[in-house]
Amino acid sequence: MRNLYEVLGVEKNASADDIKKNYRNLAMKFHPDVNREKGAEEKFKELSNAYEVLSDPNKRSQYDMNGTVGNNRFQNGQQNQGKPYSTVMDDIFSQFFGGDRRRQVIKGDTILAYANITFDQVLKGCDTSIKFLRKTICEKCKGKNICPHCNGSGSRTIHGMQMVVQSSCHACNGTGYISINCDECQGGFKEAKEDIVYMPIPPGVETGMRFLRQGYGELSTHPQGIAGDLIVVIQVVDHPIFKRLPVGDILLEYPLNYADLVLGKEVEVPTLEGKLKLNIPSGTQMGSIFRFQGSGLPIYNQGSTIYQRGDLIVQVGIEVPTEIDDEYREVLIKLKELDNQKPLSNKRQTIDNLGE
Numbered sequence: 001m002r003n004l005y006e007v008l009g010v011e012k013n014a015s016a017d018d019i020k021k022n023y024r025n026l027a028m029k030f031h032p033d034v035n036r037e038k039g040a041e042e043k044f045k046e047l048s049n050a051y052e053v054l055s056d057p058n059k060r061s062q063y064d065m066n067g068t069v070g071n072n073r074f075q076n077g078q079q080n081q082g083k084p085y086s087t088v089m090d091d092i093f094s095q096f097f098g099g100d101r102r103r104q105v106i107k108g109d110t111i112l113a114y115a116n117i118t119f120d121q122v123l124k125g126c127d128t129s130i131k132f133l134r135k136t137i138c139e140k141c142k143g144k145n146i147c148p149h150c151n152g153s154g155s156r157t158i159h160g161m162q163m164v165v166q167s168s169c170h171a172c173n174g175t176g177y178i179s180i181n182c183d184e185c186q187g188g189f190k191e192a193k194e195d196i197v198y199m200p201i202p203p204g205v206e207t208g209m210r211f212l213r214q215g216y217g218e219l220s221t222h223p224q225g226i227a228g229d230l231i232v233v234i235q236v237v238d239h240p241i242f243k244r245l246p247v248g249d250i251l252l253e254y255p256l257n258y259a260d261l262v263l264g265k266e267v268e269v270p271t272l273e274g275k276l277k278l279n280i281p282s283g284t285q286m287g288s289i290f291r292f293q294g295s296g297l298p299i300y301n302q303g304s305t306i307y308q309r310g311d312l313i314v315q316v317g318i319e320v321p322t323e324i325d326d327e328y329r330e331v332l333i334k335l336k337e338l339d340n341q342k343p344l345s346n347k348r349q350t351i352d353n354l355g356e
């Protein structure tokens with residue numbers, strides 16, 4: 001029995017991706033539907049058996065250690081015992097095309113693209129242009145892989161003596177599609193080029209939301225094929241001062257001086273749309289929260305322009321000076337003496353008592 005790594009033409013330390021890639025290329029080459037040469041079927045079975053072991057991390061490590069797996073199921077030609085051959089081939093094709101080959105090969109692959117959206121764009125919605133990479137069709141072979149035996153129809157008409165019989169094309173197994181043998185490209189495709197799509201982004205979008213654009217995915221090399229889908233994933237860029245909270249609320253941490261908290265102060269806080277006056281009452285504790293209703297972000301409403309808005313939450317902090325001059329120090333020492341003369345607050349008493 002041949003070494004499984006040799007069968008797939010990979011090194012022993014090959015990555016799972018490389019194994020899959022090599023298997024895919026070889027399986028396409030020796031698939032009995034496209035390769036009618038003697039021995040192709042045997043070769044194809046051998047490839048499938050090798051791939052079954054090496055694509056499974058458990059089986060692969062077992063094989064690496066013992067040179068064998070389980071009850072030798074993977075040995076040449078034995079894996080498929082009791083399983084109809086066409087089922088095995090369907091399995092293989094499902095892995096590549098994600099389902100029924102007759103349906104799935106027609107549509108091009110899905111492309112993922114990312115849209116960076118600012119808070120301002122979340123607020124108002126926007127029309128944005130999204131750049132993405134899309135593979136180009138090979139100029140040499142034009143990406144055409146129409147089955148020459150049935151001209152892409154997938155069926156053949158057989159004229160008998162008495163009747164005309166319509167039968168599925170054996171060369172392409174009724175798909176109308178064969179793998180491309182072109183030295184200029186990979187399956188009809190060449191390197192990806194930048195493409196651009198314009199799309200409206202509704203207000204209130206959140207990071208991770210996905211929008212589908214049909215027809216902007218990879219092109220199809222199938223004669224009746226259509227381009228795949230483009231999925232645009234939203235990434236909302238962090239704002240320098242506002243933090244996004246759930247359901248439309250945004251948080252602004254607003255630092256004040258100790259004296260301002262004690263004495264109170266009227267301040268102007270920034271919002272997403274200009275400034276608003278906020279009255280900090282005297283004796284405000286650090287961490288206190290002030291809420292401006294409806295000054296947050298829109299709450300996403302399935303792309304509708306009718307939506308509610310969250311709140312702007314202002315949380316006051318305290319700014320402790322790190323460099324102070326002599327005058328400031330003197331005042332603070334005096335303040336500390338005054339503080340020490342006051343009785344402890346109830347809260348402090350509770351804390352101190354619990355510590356004993």
Ligand SMILES: [Zn+2]
Pocket residue numbers: 138139140141142143182183184185186188189
């Ligand atoms: Zn080509």
Ligand SMILES: [Zn+2]
Pocket residue numbers: 147148149150151152153154155169170171172173174175176177
């Ligand atoms: Zn055909």
